Amino acid sequence: MAVVSSTNSTVMNNVEAVRATLYEAMKNDERTVILGEDVGARGNVFLITKDFIGEFGERRVIDTPIAEASIVGIAVGMAMEGLRPIAEIQFADFIYPSFNQIVGEAAKIRYRSNGEYTCPLVIRTPYGGGVRGALSHSVSIEALFYHVPGLKIVAPAFPDDVKGLLNAAIDDPDPVLFLEHKKTYRLIKGEVPDGHYTIPLGKANIRKAGTQLTVVSYGLYLHWALEAAERLAQEGLSVEVLDLRSIRPMDKTAILNSVEKTRKLLIVHEDNKFGGIGAEISAMVAEEALFSLDAPIRRLCGPDVPSMGYALPLEEEFMSSPAEMADAMRAMVKF
Amino acid sequence: MATTDLRTGSLERHGLSDEQLRDMFRNMLLQRQLDNRGFQLNRQGKVPFALGSEGHEALQAGAAMAFHRGHDILAPYYRDLGLCLGIGLSPFEILLSIFARADDHNGGRQFPNHYSSKAAGLMSFSSILAAHLPHAVGAAYAIKYRGETGRAVLATCGDGTTSEGEWHESMNFAAVHKLPFVMLVENNEWAISTPLDKQMAQPEIWKRAAGYGMPGRRFNGFDPIQTYVAVKEAMDRARAGEGPTLVEGTCYRYLAHSTDDNDLTYRTREAVQERRKDDPVPAFEALLLEHGIVTADGVAAMRQDVLRETNEATDAAEALPYPEPADLYKHVYEGAWEPWQS
Numbered sequence: 001m002a003v004v005s006s007t008n009s010t011v012m013n014n015v016e017a018v019r020a021t022l023y024e025a026m027k028n029d030e031r032t033v034i035l036g037e038d039v040g041a042r043g044n045v046f047l048i049t050k051d052f053i054g055e056f057g058e059r060r061v062i063d064t065p066i067a068e069a070s071i072v073g074i075a076v077g078m079a080m081e082g083l084r085p086i087a088e089i090q091f092a093d094f095i096y097p098s099f100n101q102i103v104g105e106a107a108k109i110r111y112r113s114n115g116e117y118t119c120p121l122v123i124r125t126p127y128g129g130g131v132r133g134a135l136s137h138s139v140s141i142e143a144l145f146y147h148v149p150g151l152k153i154v155a156p157a158f159p160d161d162v163k164g165l166l167n168a169a170i171d172d173p174d175p176v177l178f179l180e181h182k183k184t185y186r187l188i189k190g191e192v193p194d195g196h197y198t199i200p201l202g203k204a205n206i207r208k209a210g211t212q213l214t215v216v217s218y219g220l221y222l223h224w225a226l227e228a229a230e231r232l233a234q235e236g237l238s239v240e241v242l243d244l245r246s247i248r249p250m251d252k253t254a255i256l257n258s259v260e261k262t263r264k265l266l267i268v269h270e271d272n273k274f275g276g277i278g279a280e281i282s283a284m285v286a287e288e289a290l291f292s293l294d295a296p297i298r299r300l301c302g303p304d305v306p307s308m309g310y311a312l313p314l315e316e317e318f319m320s321s322p323a324e325m326a327d328a329m330r331a332m333v334k335f
Numbered sequence: 336m337a338t339t340d341l342r343t344g345s346l347e348r349h350g351l352s353d354e355q356l357r358d359m360f361r362n363m364l365l366q367r368q369l370d371n372r373g374f375q376l377n378r379q380g381k382v383p384f385a386l387g388s389e390g391h392e393a394l395q396a397g398a399a400m401a402f403h404r405g406h407d408i409l410a411p412y413y414r415d416l417g418l419c420l421g422i423g424l425s426p427f428e429i430l431l432s433i434f435a436r437a438d439d440h441n442g443g444r445q446f447p448n449h450y451s452s453k454a455a456g457l458m459s460f461s462s463i464l465a466a467h468l469p470h471a472v473g474a475a476y477a478i479k480y481r482g483e484t485g486r487a488v489l490a491t492c493g494d495g496t497t498s499e500g501e502w503h504e505s506m507n508f509a510a511v512h513k514l515p516f517v518m519l520v521e522n523n524e525w526a527i528s529t530p531l532d533k534q535m536a537q538p539e540i541w542k543r544a545a546g547y548g549m550p551g552r553r554f555n556g557f558d559p560i561q562t563y564v565a566v567k568e569a570m571d572r573a574r575a576g577e578g579p580t581l582v583e584g585t586c587y588r589y590l591a592h593s594t595d596d597n598d599l600t601y602r603t604r605e606a607v608q609e610r611r612k613d614d615p616v617p618a619f620e621a622l623l624l625e626h627g628i629v630t631a632d633g634v635a636a637m638r639q640d641v642l643r644e645t646n647e648a649t650d651a652a653e654a655l656p657y658p659e660p661a662d663l664y665k666h667v668y669e670g671a672w673e674p675w676q677s
Contacts, residue, residue, distance in 0.1 A: 033480070059480060065511065070469040072505035077473020080458060081408070083480065085473075097500075104463050105470070113451045113459035114442030115666040149667050149674070173669040202676035252675035285676065 017159035035062035036088030072101035094128035107150030126182035134310035140271035164199030181219040202249035210240035228325035273301035295335040363392035393615035398563030410471030410490040430652035465499030475514035486574035487515040496524025513578035521590035528601040546579035556584025557615040
């Protein structure tokens with residue numbers, strides 16, 4: 001439940017933050033339409049767009065056929081012709097049929113038309129595991145898309161960032177993939193400033209300052225990394241936790257500034273390790289700040305298997321934990 | 336349906352003036368000249384690639400006549416030279432695309448024949464077949480959403496594209512929302528090397544319209560007047576808010592798929608020659624001559640004029656520079672760009 005506090009902010013969970021931001025966007029700009037599976041009468045499977053259809057009508061809140069390629073493709077056409085569509089892929093696992101529309105089309109419209117056409121489009125999708133989502137309701141997709149010039153990718157962890165970054169994504173003149181970790185939807189609550197504001201895409205945020213190790217993460221694992229860092233703080237160890245927030249563009253300055261201060265880097269993400277976000281960060285730090293490092297870079301990531309499983313042990317084995325993260329942090333601080 | 340018969344020479348104008356009939360014929364001549372120019376330049380080693388629409392001339396000249404410039408939107412595919420000329424692109428713009436010059440609408444980034452012009456209402460498209468159709472449907476949604484009347488989206492594709500999932504998805508969505516959308520299929524019987532019977536068990540594509548709950552019709556795409564009538568009727572329906580239509584024009588691909596294709600690996604020269612008997616360009620010329628809409632001298636002058644225009648466009652485009660190497664980095668996003676933010 002949203003609770004209005006005395007400091008011109010409201011406590012919300014991540015679902016409420018997405019919902020409130022979408023609501024304002026619909027209120028403020030007649031060009032904005034929402035399209036996706038079950039976003040209308042059902043109000044989205046997580047109730048993010050509950051009651052929107054009643055207020056904004058079915059021409060603006062469009063229940064699409066189950067056809068992900070054209071959900072994105074139709075949104076691309078709308079964007080090319082002056083609307084500001086917000087397309088929803090019901091679960092990130094279902095985004096694969098729309099891969100070409102995102103990578104081959106949306107990301108290249110501006111480029112291939114030499115700037116004549118643009119594609120101001122937001123694609124929102126819930127991703128990630130830890131919810132017994134089985135093989136096809138659990139994946140992380142960011143690494144499949146972060147290779148693609150022409151796309152922007154955002155993955156906020158906190159409700160205040162959800163609002164500011166979603167507003168920035170909606171305002172952005174280029175296509176943005178907006179990733180919402182579904183386990184954080186109702187788990188994570190926080191103060192969200194009232195009124196309209198944006199947070200620039202491509203800016204990381206130090207969620208906990210520290211001196212002995214830099215931990216870079218995003219999404220659900222960012223929260224677990226913070227929990228682990230608190231445990232270490234009780235042991236007298238000082239860990240800095242950097243919330244990437246944006247995956248493409250990525251905040252090089254924030255990462256390097258932190259690493260040059262702590263001289264150690266641990267990257268933590270739920271997506272599997274090989275070719276993941278951590279690989280690019282590791283390479284960048286190795287290129288730019290190798291001689292600032294007092295320990296090898298380490299990545300704590302998902303295992304290299306196609307997916308977590310439905311059976312609890314197959315999910316738990318895939319997912320890391322605050323305890324495992326604390327162990328990795330402790331080992332690095334003491335290296 | 337139209338009563339034009341190119342074999343017997345009967346002519347039902349369907350409201351087309353002499354001038355419009357001559358315009359369509361000139362468009363057909365220009366298509367053939369420009370197609371030929373692309374192949375010539377390729378054989379001369381001046382351009383790495385060309386692709387022709389030969390056999391589609393009548394269909395495209397007729398369809399373009401049903402397009403309202405400044406109002407309608409065209410979402411074409413890469414074998415639509417005549418349609419793009421017919422909605423307002425100039426031979427010079429075509430040659431800029433063939434030569435990949437900096438002043439090309441795409442800045443020399445795309446293959447030739449992948450035209451784009453926001454000013455002309457011509458939507459940018461890629462080489463990935465059917466990927467443009469959801470875009471066309473999205474544009475049609477935008478038209479309807481804004482309550483704009485008298486506008487429609489004309490989307491085209493070949494028979495090959497009708498096998499793509501996004502073809503189906505687009506047709507379905509357009510029908511559900513009764514969008515101002517016309518799906519024009521240019522059935523030339525070949526998907527590069529794959530003939531119709533390997534593409535579909537039921538070869539009359541227009542019949543699929545019933546499955547989507549929209550009207551469908553088929554016409555002889557070698558006849559520009561029949562094409563005009565079918566496409567105009569569909570576009571008028573769409574503009575009037577009565578929903579989408581599937582129209583299928585039958586034609587034939589006389590050339591190989593592109594300059595990189597040898598069609599003799601999958602069809603015989605004799606089979607193509609047999610179909611040349613129906614070539615729409617001389618057939619329409621004969622019809623116009625017979626009805627006194629053009630004279631033999633007039634046709635000769637028109638051919639000269641088309642050649643002159645093509646030559647001038649060729650020289651003008653060839654003289655212009657390529658894009659600069661630094662242009663590679665432009666238009667990735669709005670403004671200057673670095674994936675690493677500092």
